Amino acid sequence: MKHVSMLAAAALAVSVSIAEAKELSLAYFMGPKHPMNAAVFTPFAEKLAEVSGGKLTVQQFPGGALNSVPPKQYAILLDGVADIVFTLPGYTGDVFPMTNVVTLPGVCDSPNACTEAILRARSTLEEEYDAKLLAVWTNAPPVLITKDKPVRKLEDLEGMKIRVTAKQDVPFMEALGASAVAQPVTVINQNLANGVIDGIAIDSSAIAAFKLHEPGNYVTTWMPGSGSAFVLLMNKDVYNGLSEEERGWVDEASAEWLSKSGGEGYQKATQFGIKVATDAGLEMIDLSDEEKARFNARIEPVLAEIMQQKAGSKTVGEVMAIMKGE
Numbered sequence: 001m002k003h004v005s006m007l008a009a010a011a012l013a014v015s016v017s018i019a020e021a022k023e024l025s026l027a028y029f030m031g032p033k034h035p036m037n038a039a040v041f042t043p044f045a046e047k048l049a050e051v052s053g054g055k056l057t058v059q060q061f062p063g064g065a066l067n068s069v070p071p072k073q074y075a076i077l078l079d080g081v082a083d084i085v086f087t088l089p090g091y092t093g094d095v096f097p098m099t100n101v102v103t104l105p106g107v108c109d110s111p112n113a114c115t116e117a118i119l120r121a122r123s124t125l126e127e128e129y130d131a132k133l134l135a136v137w138t139n140a141p142p143v144l145i146t147k148d149k150p151v152r153k154l155e156d157l158e159g160m161k162i163r164v165t166a167k168q169d170v171p172f173m174e175a176l177g178a179s180a181v182a183q184p185v186t187v188i189n190q191n192l193a194n195g196v197i198d199g200i201a202i203d204s205s206a207i208a209a210f211k212l213h214e215p216g217n218y219v220t221t222w223m224p225g226s227g228s229a230f231v232l233l234m235n236k237d238v239y240n241g242l243s244e245e246e247r248g249w250v251d252e253a254s255a256e257w258l259s260k261s262g263g264e265g266y267q268k269a270t271q272f273g274i275k276v277a278t279d280a281g282l283e284m285i286d287l288s289d290e291e292k293a294r295f296n297a298r299i300e301p302v303l304a305e306i307m308q309q310k311a312g313s314k315t316v317g318e319v320m321a322i323m324k325g326e
Contacts, residue, residue, distance in 0.1 A: 021054060026060050039264065040258060040265065051253060090182075091166065094167070097311035100229060101323060103168060104226060105226065107320060132235075137262030146218045154291065161196075163197045163201065172224060188202070189212055204273035216282055
């Protein structure tokens with residue numbers, strides 16, 4: 001009887017443990033081998049499990065399992081399809097004008113520097129989100145990957161159809177003489193291969209992550225711009241529905257270290273992307289300082305005008321000053 005009662009007690013303890021444990025769903029559209037899983041998603045999940053003693057855990061849904069259309073990531077979070085999502089604010093630039101200031105030319109020049117810049121403005125940016133902002137970080141400034149035509153000087157861009165990451169990038173690319181189109185990253189490999197677009201302006205980490213070295217033949221290693229922003233967001237009703245202790249666990253697992261881990265992850269992935277392109281035999285084109293100055297001179301009037309525009313409760317210029325620590 002004693003043995004039976006011990007088994008019953010153990011079973012009760014397991015059932016209580018299962019009942020007490022809560023699992024949060026985390027949705028992203030890349031595959032599980034994407035650098036951001038190793039740099040952000042898994043570290044967040046592991047830290048949350050650690051600080052909660054296993055009472056609060058995360059189940060990942062990669063590869064678009066909960067949503068196959070990347071620009072709809074924020075919408076599925078608001079609709080409660082997922083508890084936590086990874087997304088690019090640039091996909092819905094009109095909703096997040098302050099966050100997307102970090103993409104503008106002249107803000108920063110590397111994933112680590114751009115992540116530091118966006119973290120300076122984090123408290124300001126939080127008002128844009130109808131969600132709990134868990135982490136915010138960036139990738140590197142863009143390179144240009146082309147298939148049939150190398151871009152060695154400003155005039156080479158004339159008439160080319162170039163994919164940009166987000167709507168806010170369009171006026172700059174068009175000022176350079178190209179036709180700009182914003183497309184989700186999941187379609188750009190095929191579109192470059194099929195000639196739907198002539199080139200892709202994106203950070204070099206995407207070369208490896210989305211195998212852009214396969215359709216591409218040339219990489220112009222500098223283009224005007226800074227890093228694109230990424231965020232990890234939690235449904236605010238789910239967050240507010242947690243106990244005070246549980247919210248503390250989430251806060252600890254998503255402190256500033258998590259954002260910096262994302263920036264560092266892109267720092268490494270950026271270097272790896274260049275290596276993959278080089279090893280694959282793509283021609284790497286480094287513009288001269290004089291040519292870079294010509295690009296910057298062409299976009300200068302556009303940037304000056306944009307800096308006067310409103311971005312949430314501030315102007316674009318005011319947000320940029322916060323990011324630059326001015």
